[in-house]
Amino acid sequence: MSLTTGQAFLLTRHQKDLRRSGKQPTSNGIAPEENNDPGAPSKPVKPQAPFKPKAQFKPKAQFKPKADSELVYWGWTEHGPARFVIHHETPLLFVEQKHALQVEQILNTLAIRYQSQPLDHQTFHHQPVTIFYFYTLDELYRAQQAIKHRDIETFEHDLRLQDKYLIERSIRGGVEFIGTAHPQPGYTEYRDVRLKPAKLHPKFRILSLDIECSMEGDLYSVGLYGHNLSTPEPGMVDKTVIMIGEPMAEIQSEEATLDLNMVWVKDEYQLLLALEHHVQRHDPDVIIGWNVINFDFKLLIERAKKQDISLRLGRGLTLAHWRDSRTEANQGFITLPGRVVIDGIDALRTATYFFESFSLENVAQELLQRGKKTDHVDQRAEQITYDFHHNKLKLAQYNLEDCKLVWDIFEHTQIMDFMILRSQLTGLELDKVGGSVAAFTNLYLPKLHRAGYIAPNLPPDGGLASPGGYVMNSKPGFYKNVLVLDFKSLYPSIIRTFKIDPMGLIEGLKDPDSAIPGFKGAWFSRDKHFLPDIITELWQQRDQAKRDKDAPRSQAIKIIMNSFYGVLGSGGCRFYDTRLASSITMRGHQIMQQTAAWIEEHSFFDRPCEVIYGDTDSTFVLLDEAFTNEQCQQIGNRLANIINQAWTDKLAHDHQLESHLEIEFETHFQRFLMPTIRGSEAGSKKRYAGLTYLNGKPEMVFKGLETVRTDWTELAREFQHTLYKIIFDDIDPTSYIQTTVAATLNGELNHKLIYRKRLRRPLREYVKNIPPHVRAAKIADEKNKALGKPLQYQNKGWINYVMTLVGPEPIDYLTSEPDYQLYIEKQLKPIADAILPFIGMDFDSLVDNQMSLF
Structure with a gap:
């Protein structure tokens, strides 16, 4: 067959051990076989000055055996789904050369086939390494265990073969391919494939899925909403609900008026088969949903197992596979070959x-x-069961609307564009959750290999904590005219400016006399590094995305850049080194302190500036209260220019470095409150409130105060916002406070007394410590059980309750009077006490006479 070329966007990846019998091992492994891998990189080359490594990592071809492995990548193409098969990619690991002979003896004793070769590469401890190739993945795993048992350290053994193949070729999402095409039902398989990076934006066929079931997990229906296979144009969608039941005459008449396709099946077994048929016919690239993995797909797999069905939901009629998480209970992963579930x-x-x-x-x-299409969202489980037995078409509409809500949320947030861009920038799989460490590894490892280094292993102790961001002691008070100056992406800027980099640290320690000083004994090479350049490239791309008003790309790049500090400070990253993270955060401390000192050296219109607070990358500057808004704006911009120039001059003079630090004037607060720590005269940290104007409209800003707490009542939120606005407008708050307290005591605000809090564990696990929201949930389910209703709170969930004179009660079974005194003491008083002392008032004095009347 002739070779075919094209472009694709990778969806899923998989490795397989073919376990074919090969030649018998000799006393020195297996005789070398010719390497037929057309994509194999060339022999490594040591970097030469200037530092421009070019050669990709891989030893001489004749030393690489033909492994019995198979890599499978499914991808999207303009001409339909494609399956790429790559044979003979070789599993490998590295050991220090001083251990090579001992490792060979171990492998020979176990009759493990291998081939080895010393390399020019070295570890981060500057030890030369030997590479060991294996014929199967199983032999690699056996070798790794045996070597580990002898306390010999191996390197890069934990990288999955399918990931390593892409990493070494700098493939991130898009690929250009060449291979022999073998048409299959529903897709094209390409063999003898070669892949290289390419940029393209796929137009995925997407399907939104949602199931409805009983509290016991019996399936009722499956809703499906997505691009129609035959008409994938925008706006053309397929709306289907597969429902267990019989379409009676009156139902059929009403069904004809609905904007959906009803598929009726007689039982759960037939429902699962119908779902399988619809997914194969619809053929989505991406399946989306809400908690779709750990609820919908987990339950579908469980019910299929109960019905003795192996769900073929992957492409090419491949099986869906569920894998439980090893670290989190009731969590897991779904694999559908050729499709991504997000x-x-x-x-x-x-x-x-x-x-x-x-x-x-x-x-x-x-x-x-x-x-949702229900009047009782919190009791929807009971309503779903009722509708299944009495109004199946209403249930179908509810089921389909859930699918459409997810679909519309994805479109509204452009989240699919964000996920695609993240994959293109980092090489992460589309459905990867988190993945900061993997993203960093994908970007950094190929550059490291070309520079002649092997990556280190994870720290055995999980890593030591590094200093956090800078937070200065605040000066509490109620102020007029406070400016906020923010450093733009401070940590990425520090990395760029001071050349902070894993390999740069190793190279800098070799020659500290010409290196850049860090912290905790760190020195960084001025020219041998990668991370500063990676961030510079991302920074430029983000600036372009902002100019293009490409919000998804801008957000994706921002998250990636800001994650690098966390990665370097994480014991879960192979490049972790406390000197790296500390050289970022401690440099940040130094920068913030020096910036504050420079600001306080300046005065404007003969009035000095005072720094009243600093937090990570923000500096709060108090100006004279007599300044106008225009004067404050001028001072803010002038201060930013002064600080930026000062850093440019200082870094050039002290370290001969170009400054990438950039401080910006961000906000002018006309009124600003920096409260004290409760019960103390000391200023608080990470807690403040302010009044600013955006586009001429007033805006209240609260940071770390009660209004941002998720379990605070509507009464507290409304009270805080209104009280602060009144005081910021220089209005006497006495009347408002007394009126609110009186209305609370009179029961006029009962509808605003509801707490809403999440049960983070199954109800049965709360034994010794039973907080109010758990007590309310227990009461609710005891009542549900007594009334023969489904239990709502046994497996986590959210509970709405009121604090009454007899304790917490769920709003569904509220029988007692609210404890108004508690709400005043625990909700209103702390809010008022945070600000009233600054204007010479006291909450208790304002309301004591009032309270005595009730």
Whole structure:
């Protein structure tokens, strides 16, 4: 067959050990076989000055055996799904050359086939290494265990073969391929494949999936909403609900008026088969949903097992595979070969979205201003069962609307674009949750290999904690005219400026006389490094994304850049070194302290500046209260220019470095409160409130105060916001405080007294310490059980409750009077006490007479 070329975006990856019998081992392993891997990199070359490593990592071809392995990558192409098969990619590991002979003896004793070769590469301890190749993955794993048992350290053995293949070729998402095409039903398989990086933006076929079931897990229906296979144009969607039941005459008549396709099946067994058929016919690249992995797919796999069905939901009728998490209970992973499953909750969290609750109802209401098709969201389990038995078409509409809500959230947030861009920038799989360490490894490892180094292993002790961000002692007070100056991406800027880099540290320690000083004994090479250049490239891409108003790309790059400090300070990263992370944070401390000192050296209009607080990368500057808004704006911009020039001059003089530090004037607070620590006269940290103007409109900003707490009542939130606004506007708050207290005591605000809190563990696990929200949940489910209703709170969840005179009670079974005194003492008083002393008032004095009347 002739060779075919094209471009693809990789979806899933897999490695397989073919375990074919090879030649019998000799006393020195196996005779060398010719390397037929057309994508194999060339022999490593030591870097020469100037530092421009070019050669890719790999020894001479004749030393690399033909392994019995198979790598499979599924991808999207413009012409349909593709399966790429790569044979004979060789498993390997490294050991220091001084241990090579001992390792060979171990392998020969165990009759493990291998081939070895000394390299020019070295470890981070400057020890030369030997590479060991193996014929199967199984032999690699056996070898690793045996070598580890002899207390000999191996390197890079933990990298998956399918990942290593892509990493070494700097492949991130998009590929250009060449191979022989073998058409298969529904896809094209390419063999003898060669891949190299390419840039493309795929147009995925997406399917939103949601299931409805009983409290016991019996399936009722499956909703499916997504691009139609035959008409994948925008706006053309397939709306299907597979429902267990019989379509009676009256149902069929009503069904004809609905904008959906009903598929009726007689039982759960047939429902699973219908789902399998629809997915294969629909053929999505990506399946989305809400908690779709750990609920929908987990339950589908469990029910299929109970029905003795092996669900073929992958491409080419491949089986769906579930794997439990080894670290988190009730969590796991779903694998559908050729398809990616993306959970909306995980995707939004990865993009740094934050919501008080990540329930579909709450997120949809916040983003879309609409929610589920039910009047009783918190009792929907009972309603679903009722509708299944009495109104299946209503259940179908509810089921499909959940699918559409997820679909619309994905479109509204452009989260799919974000996930694609993240994959293109870092090489992470589309469905990867978190992945900062993996992203860093993907970007850094090929450069490291070309420079003649092997990556270190994870720290055995999990790593030592590094100093956190700088937080100065605040000067509490109620102020007018406070400026906030922020360093733009401070930690990435420090990495760029001071050349902080894993390999740069190793090279700098070799020649400290010409290196850049760090902290805790660190020295960094001025010219042998990679991370500063990686960040510079990302920085430039982000600036371009901002100019193009490409929000998903800008956000993806920002998250990646800001993750690098955390990666270097994480014991879960192979490049962890406390000298790296400390050289970032401690340099940040130094920069913030020096910046504050410079600011306080300046005065404007004959009035001095005073720094009242500093936090990580922000500096709060107090100006004279007589300044106008225009004068404050001028001073803010002038201060930013002065500080930037000062750092440019200082770094050039002290270290002969170009400064990439950039401070910006961000906010002018007309009124600003820096409270004290409760029960103390000392200033608080990471807690403040301010009034600023955006586009001419006033905006209240609260940081670390009660209004941002997720379990605070509506009463507290509204009271704080209004009270602070009144005081910031120089209005006497006495009347408002007394009116609010009176209304609370009179029961006029009962609807604002509800607490909402999450049960983070199954209810049965709360034994010794039973907080109020757990007591309320226990009461609710005891009542549910007595009334024959489904139990709602046994396996985590959210509970709404009120604190009453007899303790916490769930709002569904509220029988006692609220404890108004508690709400005043625990909700209103702490809010008022944070600000009233600064204007010479006291909460108790204002309300004592009032309280005595009740």
